[in-house]
Amino acid sequence: MQKIIVFLGPSLDCKSAEKILAAEYRPPARRGDLLKAVEDHADIICLIDGVFHQESAVAHREILAAVRKNVLVVGASSMGALRAAEMDTLGMVGVGKIYQMYRNGELISDDEVALVFDPVSGYALSEPLINIRFTLKKAEREKIISAAEKEALLAAAKSVFYPQRTYSRIALAAGGTLTGTVRERFLAWVETNACDQKREDTIMALEYIAALPVKS
Numbered sequence: 001m002q003k004i005i006v007f008l009g010p011s012l013d014c015k016s017a018e019k020i021l022a023a024e025y026r027p028p029a030r031r032g033d034l035l036k037a038v039e040d041h042a043d044i045i046c047l048i049d050g051v052f053h054q055e056s057a058v059a060h061r062e063i064l065a066a067v068r069k070n071v072l073v074v075g076a077s078s079m080g081a082l083r084a085a086e087m088d089t090l091g092m093v094g095v096g097k098i099y100q101m102y103r104n105g106e107l108i109s110d111d112e113v114a115l116v117f118d119p120v121s122g123y124a125l126s127e128p129l130i131n132i133r134f135t136l137k138k139a140e141r142e143k144i145i146s147a148a149e150k151e152a153l154l155a156a157a158k159s160v161f162y163p164q165r166t167y168s169r170i171a172l173a174a175g176g177t178l179t180g181t182v183r184e185r186f187l188a189w190v191e192t193n194a195c196d197q198k199r200e201d202t203i204m205a206l207e208y209i210a211a212l213p214v215k216s
Contacts, residue, residue, distance in 0.1 A: 002043040002215055007033065009049030010117040010124040011077045012202040021046075021206040029079065031056035034066055044072045046209055048202050050079030052114045058083060067091035072212075075099065076205035077198045078113045078128075095208050096201030098130055113198065116163040126165045127194075132157045134195035135167075144189045145182060152177035153186070167194070 004023035008014065014025050026033070028049035037045050045066055050058045063083060066073050067090065075084030076095040084094030085102035094103060101107045107130065115126045133154065140150045156173035157165060167190045171183045178186075 003041055004044045004046065004209065005037045005040070005042040006046040006206070007048055007050060007080075008046075008202070009078075009122050010115060011048050011198045012206075013122065017202070017206055020203060021210045023206075023209075029058045031059050032062065034058055034062040034073070038066050038069055038071055042066075042071055043215070044074065044209060044212075046205055047073065047075045047080035047083060048077045048205065050083075052079070052110055060087060063087050063092055064090055074205055074209060077201040079110075080205070081201065082110055082113065093208075095205040097197060098201050101130075111162055114162045115165070126163050127167065127170075128198060129157055129162070129165065131195055131197055132165070132167075132170065134197045135190060135193075138193065138195055139186060139189060142189075142193075145186055149178060149182060149186075 004021065006017065006021070006023045006025050007027070007029040008017055008025050009028035017025060028051055029047055030051050034045060034047070047058065058079060063073055064087070072093065074093045074095060075081055076099055081094065081096060081099040081102055084092050084099050088094050088103065098113065112130045113128050115124050115128045117124045136150045136153055139145045140147060145153065152174050153170055157170045160169055160173050167187060171178065171187055
């Protein structure tokens with residue numbers, strides 16, 4: 001039976017992940033964790049979440065080392081999407097919209113997927129910029145905000161340091177570019193309509209692996 005190791009954190013809760021793919025779930029990857037997964041005889045490594053600024057991130061060389069050992073390395077959603085866009089020509093497999101956006105240059109900075117989370121529960125304590133982008137586009141489509149208001153909110157989101165990004169903080173940072181009515185309408189709407197593209201891409205990656213032929 002193939003051994004599958006998934007590095008997962010705030011992008012999707014483990015209970016939901018386990019319903020999609022039977023695997024060994026480990027916390028967000030730090031530098032050296034993929035090499036350890038190879039040493040632990042992983043056949044497939046799925047990199048979803050990883051540390052960014054607080055500790056050393058997953059190195060390109062360890063992904064390459066895994067690929068050279070004939071380990072299938074799949075990336076999506078967060079650190080996985082970022083590394084897959086950088087390493088797909090060398091054998092890593094990228095899955096999902098966020099990976100594609102990094103791949104085609106729509107996204108550049110790791111700030112797009114960075115957030116802070118509770119290390120015990122894994123619960124996200126801030127909102128990643130990429131999710132904010134998708135949420136603002138949806139709000140504009142549904143005429144909750146105008147195109148100009150969307151751009152003002154996006155600019156405000158970029159101006160807020162990533163650990164402090166929440167929708168209420170962003171709306172406050174937008175200042176006078178939003179009327180009080182628009183601000184209240186947007187914040188009320190976002191409570192039940194916010195997009196979570198990182199979650200969607202994580203599910204897509206797990207389903208991709210689950211659908212792979214089982215090697216004997």
